[in-house]
Amino acid sequence: MDALEMKMAVQRMQEYIDANLHEQITLKQLANVAGYSPWHAAKIFKNATGKTPFDYIRSLRLTKAALILRDSNERIIDVALNFVFHSHEGFTRAFSKEFGLPPKRYKQSTPPIKLFMPEKVFDTYYALQKGGVSMSQKKDTKSVFVQVVERPARKVLLKRGVSAKDYFQYCEEVDSVEVWSILTSVKEAIYEPVGMWLPNHLIEENTSQYVQGVEVPLDYSNKIPEGFELIELDPCTMMVFQGEPYDDEDFMAEIDQVWKHIDNFNPTIYGFKWQPEAAPRFQLAPMGYRGYIEARPVSSVI
The missing domain is CATH 3.20.80.10 (Regulatory factor, effector binding domain)
Known part of the structure; x- marks a missing residue:
C-alpha cells in the first residue's frame, strides 16, 4: 500500500469520527470510509495513531466530555449520554481510567488534566514530507x-x-x-x-x-x-x-x-x-x- 494513500485513509477515518462523535460508530463504517477491509482499516489506524479505533474514539469522547463538565453546568449523566456512554457508572469508570479521578470530583475542582488532542495524520505527514516552502x-x-x-x-x-x-x-x-x-x-x-x-x-x-x-x-x-x-x-x-x-x-x-x-x-x-x-x-x-x-x-x- 502506498504510504501517502494510507495516511489519507486514516485521516478520512479521523474526520468521520469527528463528524459523528455523538453517534454510534462501528468499525465497518470506518472501513467503508477508508476503503479497506475492517481488519486492514483497524491495523493502519493503530499504526498511524498509536490507538485502536475504539480507544481513539473513547479518549476523544472523554476529552470533549471533560471540557463540557469544566465549562458548563450540565449534569454528568446528560454529558455521558450525549457522548454515547450508556450509564453513569460506565462513564465514571471510563473517565476515572482516562484522567485519574471521577467526573464528579473533576467537575468540582477542575484540576489540569491530560486531554487527548490527536493530530490529523495526513496533515502531519504532509508537512513533514514537504518540510515547508522556501x-x-x-x-x-x-x-x-x-x-x-x-x-x-x-x-x-x-x-x-x-x-x-x-x-x-x-x-x-x-x-x-x-x-x-x-x-x-x-x-x-x-x-x-x-x-x-x-x-x-x-x-x-x-x-x-x-x-x-x-x-x-x-x-x-x-x-x-x-x-x-x-x-x-x-x-x-x-x-x-x-x-x-x-x-x-x-x-x-x-x-x-x-x-x-x-x-x-x-x-x-x-x-x-x-x-x-x-x-x-x-x-x-x-x-x-x-x-x-x-x-x-x-x-x-x-
Whole structure:
C-alpha cells in the first residue's frame, strides 16, 4: 500500500469520527470510509495513531466530555449520554481510567488534566514530507497586522525543557503533545496556551529558553501538574504581529515570513523600543485560518 494513500485513509477515518462523535460508530463504517477491509482499516489506524479505533474514539469522547463538565453546568449523566456512554457508572469508570479521578470530583475542582488532542495524520505527514516552502517559492511578503497590547501582572504555568531554544528542539526534550494537552485543560487560563522564549532572568540553570505555558491570574491556586512550574510575570507591553491566513501545510514558510517582517520592523516609528528582558516573547499555535501570531515585549521611548 502506498504510504501517502494510507495516511489519507486514516485521516478520512479521523474526520468521520469527528463528524459523528455523538453517534454510534462501528468499525465497518470506518472501513467503508477508508476503503479497506475492517481488519486492514483497524491495523493502519493503530499504526498511524498509536490507538485502536475504539480507544481513539473513547479518549476523544472523554476529552470533549471533560471540557463540557469544566465549562458548563450540565449534569454528568446528560454529558455521558450525549457522548454515547450508556450509564453513569460506565462513564465514571471510563473517565476515572482516562484522567485519574471521577467526573464528579473533576467537575468540582477542575484540576489540569491530560486531554487527548490527536493530530490529523495526513496533515502531519504532509508537512513533514514537504518540510515547508522556501521563501523563494512564495510571493513577496504579505501584509502583517501589528498592534500593541498591555499584559497585566499574572502567573504562567509552564513546563521547562533541558536546553531547547526553539519549538523543534523542545519537542525532542519533552512530550510537547502531552504538555499542550494539559495546558489546554486549565480552566483558569487568561489566554490560550503559547510557546515562549523566556528572558534570561527567568531561565533557570540547565533548563531551556523555549518553554510551553499558559497564563493564569495571580491568585491561581489549583493543582500544579507534576513537572510543571508556576512563576510570576510583571505587567508588560507586547507588540503583536499577525500574518495573513494561509494554507496549513505552508505554516513553516508563513512563520519565516512574519519573522523576516519583525527583523526589518522599526518599533520606534510607533514610539516603542524592543525590551527583550521585560517579558517572554511568545507564539500562538500556528493555525492557517487566523495567520501566524507572535508577540515581542516593548517599552515606550517617550
